[in-house]
Amino acid sequence: MAWKRFASHKAALVCSAILGFLVLAIVLSPLTARYGVNESVKAPPNSYLPPSKLAWLGTDDIGRDLYSRLIYGTRVSLLIGLFSAFISVFVGCVVGAVAGFRGGRFDDVIMRVTDLFLAFPFLVALLVVRNMFGSIEWLTFIVGEVSSLRFIIFLLSFFGWMGVARIVRGQVLALKEREFIEAARASGASRSYIIKRHLIPNSIGPIMVALTFSVVGAISGEATLSFFGYGPQPGAGATSLGLLVGQAKGAVQTGFWWIALFPCLVLVVISLCINFIGDALRDATDPRMDAGK
């Protein structure tokens, strides 16, 4: 039923296809990338070559193929997006379900904290917390230095779970008054059993939607950090979508449009596709939606 409704959403189908194609290109990067991540397309002079047969999307300041680097960069960014989305959703589900189910003081405190963080300008909070975490030694021992991928994933998950927790809490608040939960409680099911077996499975639709939006949030969070020079340094010339978009800043002075256009385009296409898919998922899993609306 839900799948049928999802499939009737044309834009979402197109977006899934585009996204699938992109993921395939990334997974098969040994085949699809034409050059190594640090490889120059030819002997100098090779910097800032416009798009041509040699380099489909042109070359960057030191003569590397932008197309190949986009594939490597997108791989890193998607990895960050997926990992931190999964962590965010997991933590968000647990916290949201417990807060919604138990209510009381715990619920109040958690929701106040989430409200505050969600209302705060994202970049400011991200940078301040990043530096604070970076100065805690035992933490950087576990999740790596500030410029490592693991640290970025940790940081983005730290901010990501709040939105999810809110959604799950809302679901749980609506569900917990229903008869089947009462029945489960009456037959002696423990709190954690009810959460695991009844509340989470029944909220799976909104959770999936939250997952898609978390992926977009994490990818654009990484890109924002990288754009301002506080992102991951994958090392050894490796790159990320955010770093590539950050290089676009220089293109405004030099006028090499391909440096700016293509990384921006890839980032926009990815977030647009995931947003559309999330929207279609919401329509498909929301039982109150009728086909006309």
Next chain:
Amino acid sequence: MFRFALRRSAWAIPTLLLVTFLVYIALRMGTDPLASYMRSNPRATRSKIAQYKELNGLGSNYVTGYFSWLKNFVTFNWPKSIKGSREVWPELKDAIANSARLGIAATTVGVFIGLTIGIFAALRPGGKRDVAVNTAAFVGISIPPYISAILLQLLFAVYWSKWFGNTLFPTSGVYPPGQDGFDLVLMIKHMALPTVVVAIQIIAVYSRYMRSSLLDVLNSDYMRTARSKGLSEFRILMRHGVRNALIPVITIAALDIGAIVGGLIITENIFDYPGTGKYFLSAFGNGDFPLLMPLMVIIVASVLLFNLLADVSYAILDPRIRLD
């Protein structure tokens, strides 16, 4: 009503203290104010360092340090910036004024266009216009401000002058270098592109809010009553539809202040616009604790203030909400 507002504002003060305390700890740990001071002023005398520590509340204990910082802050005995030892308030004041100008311009343009588009989309749900608005809103949401900013800069800074031989919209600052005094035309020209970048986000968000809110209202019973009274369609839409649909939108608008400030920060940096965003990032890069703390206090205070406004305005606008 009044009591509700009063009780809510009474809560805001301890929250403000608590949050600024947390920010104080985060900044002290994250920027290491003492090390940044030594880096910028390597030959500072011992008494200068002691004075700097005293004014900023950088004692070894976080709690007493916070309170000594707070005392200096509320008595307006603010420390000078680490870099260049400048007065903080004049700089902060200018930055806030510039940001407010940009923010108000962008919000006005964005909210007006967004609401209008949203109303048009809601009139025929599922129609061609609705689909177009929905798709456009999605594209708008999916374009981060730094991307639209870069692409606009590229277009206007590089290609416009190449194609047409003049600069229509300059891409940095508030005035061209060397400009003295106030000039409205130049200012508007400089603000045009940053305004567009921030407004795109606002339009995308508000058209969707307005659409869904108005759709809910249009399906309600009192709309049918209004129609059966024989009121004109326009009057029904404006007096009964849009006015009621605005209630949730206004509430969300007040909560959205953080997102708008966030968009401003990014946009200002790209357009080299001297607002709070540039102020924040340059101060943050230098680890300039004396510059950062007042800004953070103002951000936290405005977030809390607008949260309060959201609650109160909701209660005022919607007569169905009863407050004890």
